Amino acid sequence: MIRVCALSAILLLPLPAGAADPPAFPWQPTPSATAAYARAAAITELGRKLFFDPALSASGRTACATCHDPAHGFSAPNPLPVQLAGPDLRHPGSRSVPTLMYGQSVPAFSEHFFESEDEGDESVDQGPTGGRDWDGRVDRARDQAALPLFDNNEMANTEPRTVVAAVARAAYAGDVRHLYGQDIFADPPRAFAALTQALEFYQETPATFSPYSSKYDAFLLGRASLTPAEARGLAVFNNPKTGNCVQCHKSAVTPDGRPPLFTDFGFVALGLPRNRAIPANGDPAYFDLGLCGPQRHDLADNPAYCGMFKAPTLRNVALKQSFYHNGIFHSLRDAVAFYATRDTSPEKWFPTTPDGVVQKFDDLPAKYVANVSMELPFGPKRVLSDADVDDLVAFLRTLTDGYTVTTGATAHLNGGAITTAPHRLIVVSPPSP
Ligand code: HEC
Ligand code: HEC
Numbered sequence: 244m245i246r247v248c249a250l251s252a253i254l255l256l257p258l259p260a261g262a263a264d265p266p267a268f269p270w271q272p273t274p275s276a277t278a279a280y281a282r283a284a285a286i287t288e289l290g291r292k293l294f295f296d297p298a299l300s301a302s303g304r305t306a307c308a309t310c311h312d313p314a315h316g317f318s319a320p321n322p323l324p325v326q327l328a329g330p331d332l333r334h335p336g337s338r339s340v341p342t343l344m345y346g347q348s349v350p351a352f353s354e355h356f357f358e359s360e361d362e363g364d365e366s367v368d369q370g371p372t373g374g375r376d377w378d379g380r381v382d383r384a385r386d387q388a389a390l391p392l393f394d395n396n397e398m399a400n401t402e403p404r405t406v407v408a409a410v411a412r413a414a415y416a417g418d419v420r421h422l423y424g425q426d427i428f429a430d431p432p433r434a435f436a437a438l439t440q441a442l443e444f445y446q447e448t449p450a451t452f453s454p455y456s457s458k459y460d461a462f463l464l465g466r467a468s469l470t471p472a473e474a475r476g477l478a479v480f481n482n483p484k485t486g487n488c489v490q491c492h493k494s495a496v497t498p499d500g501r502p503p504l505f506t507d508f509g510f511v512a513l514g515l516p517r518n519r520a521i522p523a524n525g526d527p528a529y530f531d532l533g534l535c536g537p538q539r540h541d542l543a544d545n546p547a548y549c550g551m552f553k554a555p556t557l558r559n560v561a562l563k564q565s566f567y568h569n570g571i572f573h574s575l576r577d578a579v580a581f582y583a584t585r586d587t588s589p590e591k592w593f594p595t596t597p598d599g600v601v602q603k604f605d606d607l608p609a610k611y612v613a614n615v616s617m618e619l620p621f622g623p624k625r626v627l628s629d630a631d632v633d634d635l636v637a638f639l640r641t642l643t644d645g646y647t648v649t650t651g652a653t654a655h656l657n658g659g660a661i662t663t664a665p666h667r668l669i670v671v672s673p674p675s676p
Contacts, residue, residue, distance in 0.1 A: 282422070283444065289418050290445025293438055298409045300398035301330045307391065307442070310340045316559030316644075317343035317452070324520050324570025326397075334396040337523045337531060337538075338377055339570030342563070344644070345504055345556045347447045352379040354542075356509070371510040371534060371542075377552045377568040379510065380539035384443035385436075403435035410438060455502045457558065458646040459638075463496060466648050469641065475631075476638025485626045486582075486635060487619040491554045505557035505642065510534055512550035514585065514615035516592050517606035518569040530608060531569065549611040561640045569606070579635050582620045583627035 274282070293299060297306040305328045312320035319326060319340040326336050350356070352374025358367055374382055381387045391397040392406055400406050410416060411428040420427055423437040446452055461467035469477060479486040481494055488494075492505045510533070523529050531537070534548035542548050552568045565571075566578035584591055589603045596602060604612050620626045627635075 285418070285422055286441050287444045287448055289415065289422060290441035290443070291448075292413075292415045292418070293410070293442055294445050296410075296413060298413060299392065299400075299406055300328070301400055301405070302328070302332055302398075304332060305398050307388075310391075310397070311343050313451070314562070315342075315564065316562040318559075318563045319565065322564040322573050324518050324565050325522075328398065329396050330399045334399070335522045336394075336396045337521060338568050339565050341377065341555055342559055343446055343452065344559050345453050346375065346384065347453065348504055349373055349375060349508055351382040358507075369507065369509055371548065371551065373508045374553070376538070378533045378539045379553050380541075384446050385439040388439045388442045404431045406438065407431045407434040410434070454644050456644045456646060458641040458643070460502055461646055461648050462641070463502065467646070470637065472634050472637040473641050474638075476634035476636070479627070479631045479635055480638055483619070485620060485631065488582075488635070490618060492557050506554045509554055510548070510551035511554060511616045512552070512607070512611070512614040513567070513581075514550070514604045514612070515567050515569060515571050515581070515606060516594075518571045521569060524606075530606065532607075532611070533568065546611065547614060550607045550614045557639060558642045559644055561643050575639060576632065576636050579639070580629075580632045583629075583632050584625065586617075586621050586623055587625040 294307045294311075297304050297309065299306065309328070310319055310326045311317040314320065324339055326340060327333055328336070350373035352372070354371050356369040356372030358369050371379070373379055375384070375387045376390075381390065392400050393402075407428060410419060411434075416428070419434070419437065422441075423434070427434045427437060458467050458469075458473075462469055477494070480488040480492075483490065491507055491509060491511060493503045493507055494505060495503055497503065512533070517524055519525075523531070529537075532549040533552040534542050535545060535551075536543045560566075560578075561575055563575075565573050566575070572578045572581065581592060590601045593601050593603050593605055604615060607615070
């Protein structure tokens, strides 16, 4: 079974009931696989056009791709901690732009996530896990798309009708009619649902969003060797007594043969420094507390969650130019070095008062400081040397997609066949049991 089957599986499932959902398939009772694939491909292509179309914004100048740039793993195209957009392109957001790559693998948000596949112990509650955005507040990509479309700091539309009208005027309006019915634009809620469905399909294109084509993937397949620095970095990354990165950023092929995603989708408070370059932080009473608000509201009364953000995938992290939810660091080395010396040299990271007191964890009200993770590599004893940090960075650079494998034709990963195309490594899932 090839990966693209996930797409057809979605297609063949009945769409969830509800007035606003796009029309079901014209073919009844079950479409042929060929027809389903063709329709999926056409919806995906429509989603691509929507993703790159600035006409979907009130300013006419902000597309999804303006903030999610394919050249940067679908994260920000610039080193700004937060992007400027909105009706006049001057409204700052409050969080950094995450990568959209590998997003379709994120499980739905759950406060009590029981990990079974990796650790084989169903009784372990991993705590809050999954969902989209830094605070996991929305589950499906189609629902997520509505957030930027109506956020006054982003695409700044006021209602679905405006987005639908812009698409009805677009060169590709005929594609929408062809796929969803000639009268689709007469029903704005249904048309809007169709557009967000197409955006979701586009974001699930395996070749673009989850190619598994990094040097590390090639290494896992025995098709590339790591340099000594990269190999040392991997060892530190995986060592539970030093880097311990693997605890939250999974690096091994899963027991069922899937390549690692470099996240466990869990929520952790890392105690990052406050980013004074974010305009919202000019208000000393404002704190971005992740799980407990202010962007999400349902968990605000759970103080144990305050300060927690979702662990992102580290795939393509070297293409980013600002790191963490508040974009506080602008080099990958600083992003990694923070782990090494947050607790042993906090003065490097946090401001110091005129009388010499380091204001550690200055982006959290004092009552939530106890939520900050003290797992290794954090803690009172330094476990990562400067050389370890350099090696970790070298290793993280192997997670960038687009590594070219030139020799050989096939390999095996836990029983699944692997084939290579000239510029892309294609990982084919193992056959179903
Ligand atoms: C002005 C910049 C901007 C624009 C335009 C924008 N986004 Fe985003 N996007 C962000 C930021 C910032 C976040 C993180 C938000 C948060 O965590 O609260 C984000 C998060 C996401 C996520 C969640 C990723 C994750 O890690 O869970 C998805 C999916 C996404 N955006 C898709 C889109 C789509 C689709 C569009 C167009 C309809 C779009 N974005 C337009 C800035 C932008
Ligand atoms: C206890 C869990 C945990 C451990 C251990 C951990 N991380 Fe993270 N990592 C996270 C979380 C959570 C975030 C996002 C935090 C935020 O933005 O507030 C993150 C973010 C990052 C980022 C920024 C990614 C981005 O897209 O901006 C990098 C780089 C990173 N981690 C590397 C590492 C390395 C290297 C190690 C080992 C030295 C490590 N992490 C250990 C949980 C962890």
